[in-house]
Amino acid sequence: MLARKLIFSRQLSTSLPRFQVKLFDKLPGEGRQVSKGVQDLLGPLRAENFSNADPSKTVGYDHFDVAIVGGGIVGLATAREILKRHPHLKLTVLEKEADVAGQQTGHNSGVIHAGLYYEPGSQMAHTCVRGADLMYQYCEDNNLPVERCGKLVVACNEKEHAQVEKLYRQGTANGVKGLKIINSDEITELEPNVKAYSALLSPNTGIVNYWLVSQCIAKELRKSGRVDIKTSFEAKKFEKTSDNKVRISGSEKIMDGPQLQVTAKHVITCGGLYSDRLAGLTGGNDKKHRIVSFRGTYYQLKPEYRTLVKRNIYPVPSGGGIPVGVHFTPTVDVRRGHQTIVGPGACITFSREGYRFFDIKIRDVWDNVMNSAFWAFALKNFNLSMGELYRDLNKNAFLRSGQKYVPGLTGEMVEPSFAGVMAQVFEKGGVAAGDFIVERKVMDGLILNVRNAPSPACTASLAIGEMITDTAEQDFNWK
Numbered sequence: 001m002l003a004r005k006l007i008f009s010r011q012l013s014t015s016l017p018r019f020q021v022k023l024f025d026k027l028p029g030e031g032r033q034v035s036k037g038v039q040d041l042l043g044p045l046r047a048e049n050f051s052n053a054d055p056s057k058t059v060g061y062d063h064f065d066v067a068i069v070g071g072g073i074v075g076l077a078t079a080r081e082i083l084k085r086h087p088h089l090k091l092t093v094l095e096k097e098a099d100v101a102g103q104q105t106g107h108n109s110g111v112i113h114a115g116l117y118y119e120p121g122s123q124m125a126h127t128c129v130r131g132a133d134l135m136y137q138y139c140e141d142n143n144l145p146v147e148r149c150g151k152l153v154v155a156c157n158e159k160e161h162a163q164v165e166k167l168y169r170q171g172t173a174n175g176v177k178g179l180k181i182i183n184s185d186e187i188t189e190l191e192p193n194v195k196a197y198s199a200l201l202s203p204n205t206g207i208v209n210y211w212l213v214s215q216c217i218a219k220e221l222r223k224s225g226r227v228d229i230k231t232s233f234e235a236k237k238f239e240k241t242s243d244n245k246v247r248i249s250g251s252e253k254i255m256d257g258p259q260l261q262v263t264a265k266h267v268i269t270c271g272g273l274y275s276d277r278l279a280g281l282t283g284g285n286d287k288k289h290r291i292v293s294f295r296g297t298y299y300q301l302k303p304e305y306r307t308l309v310k311r312n313i314y315p316v317p318s319g320g321g322i323p324v325g326v327h328f329t330p331t332v333d334v335r336r337g338h339q340t341i342v343g344p345g346a347c348i349t350f351s352r353e354g355y356r357f358f359d360i361k362i363r364d365v366w367d368n369v370m371n372s373a374f375w376a377f378a379l380k381n382f383n384l385s386m387g388e389l390y391r392d393l394n395k396n397a398f399l400r401s402g403q404k405y406v407p408g409l410t411g412e413m414v415e416p417s418f419a420g421v422m423a424q425v426f427e428k429g430g431v432a433a434g435d436f437i438v439e440r441k442v443m444d445g446l447i448l449n450v451r452n453a454p455s456p457a458c459t460a461s462l463a464i465g466e467m468i469t470d471t472a473e474q475d476f477n478w479k
Ligand SMILES: Cc1cc2nc3c(=O)[nH]c(=O)nc-3n(C[C@H](O)[C@H](O)[C@H](O)COP(=O)(O)OP(=O)(O)OC[C@H]3O[C@@H](n4cnc5c(N)ncnc54)[C@H](O)[C@@H]3O)c2cc1C
Pocket: 069, 070, 071, 072, 073, 074, 075, 094, 095, 096, 097, 100, 101, 102, 103, 104, 105, 106, 107, 108, 109, 110, 111, 112, 113, 233, 234, 235, 236, 270, 271, 272, 273, 274, 278, 295, 296, 344, 419, 420, 421, 422, 423, 453, 454, 455, 456, 457, 458, 459, 460
């Protein structure tokens, strides 16, 4: 039977006519400069990527020294730092979306935090303070819009004042400069529409557009000719090859094909909302450090009211370890018309990419159901969680959070804006992990997984890039 099959296949192959293949020099449109009209659409940063792309370098260039999975600001900043220190290495950044920075990095408040909220001595404290300095410098060097507009963290009563004092002590211990506690009259002088008992003034807090910063880093990486950013590549499988490398297979998001593959000597995953799942795929411990996702919905001041405040106005933290409460933030985001945003809430989502209330994914709900740390958090903070769910659906409840310290705010002044979904790891007992988490030496030391990078990871990103590169140098024995 087998012999007959072999004879048949040989007959088949000899009976086929033999063609000499001919290859064209170029594909249609290859090398053509992007027209002015298209440039306007893409914006100058991106048009340059297309017109300068050298296909012999970027297409089919599938073996790398380092693969970074996740093209958010943490992955991009890490690639940038590795390249800066080791310019001989060839890198790839794999991103499942059609563009970089499409998830948390592209949908947030855009605040450069000064470093008030983090435990002295933690990596968050250190990288936030250093990262803020690096971020201001990066924006200046690259002509990106950035404003050191300052911030007030307001206490509405004596009880909250204790928190203002705590933030002052903590921020000072973290090395934040220029902090000052001010009284009610001083608040009114700086911000006539804000009424509060006292406030912490942080002059070094600022605003920036992290999506634009990421685009700029991506442009820098592409221009180096050493980094291939592969978008629409969702990493789905990690295997160790016989020559001690990692083969990463994937495909376009949602689709099953065509199969995409790269190999790399070392891998760093920076998967944001999916960091636990990615860790599981690499052989890491996905039972630990499960991600819980929260939607932060924003309103924005209508153009005629956008100057209601001049700086970031935050309430004191609401507790539970989840984000810092509905705040007012002027933005430098040209895409959204330089509006002042009001938000976000922090509503548990039923989907990891739950940008709207009714986005539901069974697998994501199931993951929460099976996560004891999630239950511990939800039960311990039952009122807070229910309040956030209600506030996410009810505009008046949302506004009341802001009216506590901006009493003149009315429903007429605001319109719906956007939402972002944040990833947060909870430890046993339902406590939000208070620091960044990195899982080391996975797959016999070939892989490093970033497992928890919530706020202030955008502010801190350039310093996180340094921290991850330090760790990679040790774990991967880079000289
Ligand atoms: C509403 C909101 C407000 C915030 N405000 C601030 C702020 O003002 N200041 C601040 O410093 N921080 C803020 N943050 C936090 C900050 O946005 C995040 O900490 C930061 O963006 C995390 O960056 P990242 O690169 O780790 O994650 P992301 O930006 O989420 O990037 C991860 C990337 O990995 C990709 N990915 C996932 N799985 C795969 C896979 N299998 N294959 C390929 N790619 C994959 C995703 O598509 C994504 O692009 C805020 C966050 C939110 C949501």
